[in-house]
Amino acid sequence: MKLKISCLQMDIAFGNPLKNYEIVNELIEKAVTDKPDIIVLPELWTTGYDLNRLEEIADIDAKQTIDYLQKAAKKHQIHMVGGSVANQGENGVKNTLLVINKNGQLVHQYNKLHLFKLMDEHRFLVAGNEKGLFELEDRKFAGVICYDIRFPEWIRSHTSEGAEALFVVAEWPALRLAHWRTLLIARAIENQCFVIGCNRSGDDPNNLFAGHSIIIDPWGEVISEAGEGQEIITAEIELDQVREIRKQIPVFEDRKPEYYK
Numbered sequence: 598m599k600l601k602i603s604c605l606q607m608d609i610a611f612g613n614p615l616k617n618y619e620i621v622n623e624l625i626e627k628a629v630t631d632k633p634d635i636i637v638l639p640e641l642w643t644t645g646y647d648l649n650r651l652e653e654i655a656d657i658d659a660k661q662t663i664d665y666l667q668k669a670a671k672k673h674q675i676h677m678v679g680g681s682v683a684n685q686g687e688n689g690v691k692n693t694l695l696v697i698n699k700n701g702q703l704v705h706q707y708n709k710l711h712l713f714k715l716m717d718e719h720r721f722l723v724a725g726n727e728k729g730l731f732e733l734e735d736r737k738f739a740g741v742i743c744y745d746i747r748f749p750e751w752i753r754s755h756t757s758e759g760a761e762a763l764f765v766v767a768e769w770p771a772l773r774l775a776h777w778r779t780l781l782i783a784r785a786i787e788n789q790c791f792v793i794g795c796n797r798s799g800d801d802p803n804n805l806f807a808g809h810s811i812i813i814d815p816w817g818e819v820i821s822e823a824g825e826g827q828e829i830i831t832a833e834i835e836l837d838q839v840r841e842i843r844k845q846i847p848v849f850e851d852r853k854p855e856y857y858k
């Protein structure tokens with residue numbers, strides 16, 4: 598099964614959801630000229646890391662962003678791995694990844710499990726407690742958020758339940774670009790799955806971000822990679838390659854989890 602995927606590597610306007618909806622509108626209009634099946638957005642794309650103003654700018658129950666993504670998905674008949682949003686709920690603000698299918702249905706919401714202390718997430722956000730597994734077109738995928746990729750056992754818990762491609766939405770700083778690339782390539786090789794990493798570009802008062810959104814095949818080869826600036830990358834993946842590689846080197850069958858704890 599072939600899928601064309603576009604990552605919208607946007608420069609997020611700090612604490613300005615309305616401006617960010619405008620930026621994404623423009624990027625989607627550009628991306629659809631390549632006729633992708635799935636569009637991917639970065640982490641916290643409506644607000645950026647303006648954590649001090651979350652009370653004012655977080656999206657209550659992610660409603661406004663879900664509505665926005667549903668309209669875009671239906672209009673263009675494209676699945677959206679709609680990045681993540683500062684989602685104000687009863688128990689606090691979560692960093693929530695949204696998946697909407699091309700009919701505009703909300704397929705999955707994943708709340709970031711591992712909060713990143715270096716960027717103060719633990720002071721302002723509450724962690725999730727459920728997996729990022731979802732289905733599109735009867736195939737299994739996983740979606741996680743940024744710092745989550747440093748936890749290989751968390752990613753494995755998704756691929757061992759059948760995920761064939763891992764979507765990673767991120768605001769990853771330029772200082773650790775080498776970690777971003779290496780960790781994503783490692784996750785692809787060890788899980789024998791496609792990895793689609795959508796990062797942001799630009800800066801905010803505290804960080805310069807790396808860009809370098811990337812699409813990696815299950816052999817660990819980079820199929821497409823962005824530079825540092827605002828950019829769209831698009832690549833077609835053949836999902837069946839995952840099954841072939843898992844047959845060739847049967848890592849999942851050969852695991853001995855009884856020895857790993």
Ligand SMILES: NC(=O)CCC(=O)C(=O)O
Nearest residue numbers: 713743744768769770773
């Ligand atoms: N937004 C994030 O979770 C950043 C994670 C990060 O920078 C890291 O090094 O890990």
